[in-house]
Amino acid sequence: MSTVTASDRARLSAWRVYVRDLWERREFAWFLAMGNLKARNASTALGLFWWILNPLMLAGVYYIVFGFIFSGTREGEPAFLAWLISGIFAFTYTSTAMTSGANSILANSKLLVNIRFPRMILPVAALVEAGVGFLASLGIFYVIAWPVNGIRPGLSLVWLPLAVTLHTLFNLGLAAATARLAVPFRDINNIIPHLNRLWMYLTPIIWPMAFIEAKAQWAQNVIQANPLFPYMALYRKALMGRELDPLNIWLAIFWAVVALGVGVISFVRFEGNMVRHL
Template structure:
């Protein structure tokens, strides 16, 4: 409770760091903030060509594959960024950590929050694609979207807290996580359908990956236009809370010697 109270007292610092990260993300580039939208669109084009045309299943093609991919790719980019770049967030702010006192947990929280805001902005493009292509919405299903987003945010924040604290002592973790993130993506139904690729008898094992039910719920709402079974999110939510608690405990224990290690 003392940690929560302290973080609340420093809420303005969190907001300031979020704004600073969003403003400085593409500072100096010609297109600037437009890269927020261009980057996921370029990834969509590449994955659509590779998996939608070159490696597509000719017997059971996925209808509107670009949309099937896009509604999963945007949430995955948020989680991947939180995991990989978020792991180096303390190291990136080492001068700030060494000079003044503030709750160090502010740094991973602000970074994951800025990634989350970036994802929300990217969903503007997702909604625009859905409207332009005439795919349509189920407005009742859309009401469940904030719940899905919050579950993913909690899980991403827990992972960022854990990895950012460990990276201060073990710098190689930042590079290891880049490889882990790539492998994790292909173990999550982002570029493919779980039902089409994974045998049904292995689904319960596959769902132990917390990102699987999260991605599937996004797809159910925005691609299938159905209200998802939110009970499928219970495991992901439970794991998210677990990693958030573990991440906070590890972070609080390791932060005592951040200044010396940095």
């Protein structure tokens, strides 16, 4: 029989215990994520396909707008569609992590009130859900990029695990941060979509690098300071065999550590007070 004492304060300071508790609950996180994945589109005809179709349709819209209508921005990028799709898929992973992270605590208030468990399970499950959708969408990248742009899977794919891992850690930090903020400040849910849209336009997704290289040095510096920039560079290296400035690897590690540190620490420190806000 286990003896548990209820000093939350002591438990919160014990990070090793926290991580162990979290690890022991990994099956729950997985079932929660898969359950939500399944439930989300349970009553639609296409069901799980929406996880791939949604970013694909978004890419289609931007392809029409920036590939044909405002086609000036695409100049200098021979494989624009592949560039666009890889960018949109990766960005969707981050934006989904933020929105479902922000929802993860509020949508599961019944769980929080009734059961004691390390609350990080909930943003983790939200991230797993987003990550599975992202990996599924990656699977169809070459289905489009090969026939349209002649981009085939190559040796550079060895970079993909690194790109996905660092990007996932970064997204987990964001999911934890938005989850923590959304509990006392529901307003966050209204702000996130707009922030995300702005962020997307500031990231090399709908415009290629040539577009920004023509701009002033300060503008280039600002774009480089965008935390998503190094992840995009990693994905373009892995999926399209583009050149990779080694600086971007360090930047990707740096932003992952910062996001994870700030997000998870602020989340866990707030944990004990969450139920009061529900």
